[in-house]
Amino acid sequence: MAEAFRRLALVGLGLIGSSIARGARAGGLAREIVAIDRDAGVIERVRALGLADEATTDLAAGVAGADLVILCVPVGAIGAVAAEMAGALAPGAILSDVGSVKAAVVAAAAPHLPEGVSFVPAHPVAGTEHSGPDAGFASLFHGRWCILTPPEGTDPAAVTRVRAFWEGLGSVVETMTPAHHDLVLAITSHVPHLIAYNIVGTAADLETVTQSEVIKFSAGGFRDFTRIAASDPTMWRDIFLTNKEAVLEMLGRFNEDLAALARAIRWDDGEALHALFTRTRAIRRGIVAMGQETAEPDFGRRAGGPKAAE
Numbered sequence: 001m002a003e004a005f006r007r008l009a010l011v012g013l014g015l016i017g018s019s020i021a022r023g024a025r026a027g028g029l030a031r032e033i034v035a036i037d038r039d040a041g042v043i044e045r046v047r048a049l050g051l052a053d054e055a056t057t058d059l060a061a062g063v064a065g066a067d068l069v070i071l072c073v074p075v076g077a078i079g080a081v082a083a084e085m086a087g088a089l090a091p092g093a094i095l096s097d098v099g100s101v102k103a104a105v106v107a108a109a110a111p112h113l114p115e116g117v118s119f120v121p122a123h124p125v126a127g128t129e130h131s132g133p134d135a136g137f138a139s140l141f142h143g144r145w146c147i148l149t150p151p152e153g154t155d156p157a158a159v160t161r162v163r164a165f166w167e168g169l170g171s172v173v174e175t176m177t178p179a180h181h182d183l184v185l186a187i188t189s190h191v192p193h194l195i196a197y198n199i200v201g202t203a204a205d206l207e208t209v210t211q212s213e214v215i216k217f218s219a220g221g222f223r224d225f226t227r228i229a230a231s232d233p234t235m236w237r238d239i240f241l242t243n244k245e246a247v248l249e250m251l252g253r254f255n256e257d258l259a260a261l262a263r264a265i266r267w268d269d270g271e272a273l274h275a276l277f278t279r280t281r282a283i284r285r286g287i288v289a290m291g292q293e294t295a296e297p298d299f300g301r302r303a304g305g306p307k308a309a310e
């Protein structure tokens with residue numbers, strides 16, 4: 001079993017921060033857990049739920065003496081939080097985060113970090129459409145990827161400890177560059193969310209279909225989109241604004257393929273439609289056969305999700 005951290009400081013006790021708190025406690029991954037959130041109401045809930053040994057809105061006091069600090073705030077807030085707490089970090093501490101975008105997080109946080117603090121950015125590829133400390137659960141990361149993107153020159157011992165921490169939470173850990181991470185997640189997570197936000201918005205705007213009809217007849221496919229489109233607005237605004245280039249690149253490809261589909265429909269090209277739908281069905285069946293519903297495309301690396309890789 002991984003060596004437990006002495007004092008784990010979690011900044012931001014929403015879905016992800018509170019799931020880490022629950023999982024770290026269940027797995028004995030930290031001797032002491034301190035919860036820090038700028039929202040006093042969240043701190044109150046953390047206390048009521050008994051998620052941490054200490055809970056505070058005071059960032060500097062909370063991170064003082066911690067040997068692992070994990071930022072679990074929206075991506076757009078990470079730079080400011082890193083700047084505010086930098087002076088309070090203990091020498092030898094490891095700083096990490098869980099942001100859904102990595103290059104922008106590294107650029108925003110790294111310049112503020114004092115000598116002797118190792119930075120090991122992480123992204124657990126697991127979540128739900130819910131937010132806040134009540135939404136978290138200890139098994140959220142079980143069997144799910146956690147991607148580490150340590151900047152060049154990061155102390156390998158710090159990377160090893162963060163890897164062991166995430167494995168202790170049940171994740172399967174992989175390391176890659178921030179730029180590669182952002183490209184992969186643009187197509188597997190960010191663009192799908194954009195599509196969901198867009199289709200639900202379009203349906204809600206239709207003049208010939210009233211809001212109540214959208215709700216009444218929503219079933220199957222559309223209902224799945226509404227779940228994703230219920231995801232946190234602040235979190236997703238920040239993701240799109242900080243992973244702009246990769247999202248626009250993938251959106252460009254998506255738009256081209258969508259135009260080809262529209263053309264096939266217009267010109268009664270049933271063969272083209274059938275060929276694509278057959279290919280996509282085989283992809284889904286392959287994923288299910290591997291026992292991993294949420295496998296990532298391999299981008300020339302390897303096919304399948306964590307379970308397939310085991």
Ligand SMILES: NC(=O)c1ccc[n+]([C@@H]2O[C@H](COP(=O)([O-])OP(=O)(O)OC[C@H]3O[C@@H](n4cnc5c(N)ncnc54)[C@H](O)[C@@H]3O)[C@@H](O)[C@H]2O)c1
Nearest residue numbers: 012014015016038039072073074075099100127128131132
């Ligand atoms: N929700 C998901 O599915 C998911 C999955 C993987 C990673 N992430 C990433 O995890 C991070 C947190 O997401 P979440 O879903 O837990 O969000 P959340 O909205 O549930 O929680 C965020 C918490 O951060 C707090 N916060 C915001 N700004 C702060 C600041 N400046 N100082 C201190 N606390 C602050 C908020 O009060 C809130 O309690 C984001 O960076 C997101 O990209 C989310």
Ligand SMILES: O=C(O)C(=O)C[C@]1(C(=O)O)C=C[C@@H](O)C=C1
Nearest residue numbers: 100124125126127128129188189
């Ligand atoms: O399952 C969901 O609800 C999610 O949106 C989780 C999801 C994803 O796209 O898979 C969303 C954002 C995160 O950065 C990681 C995971």
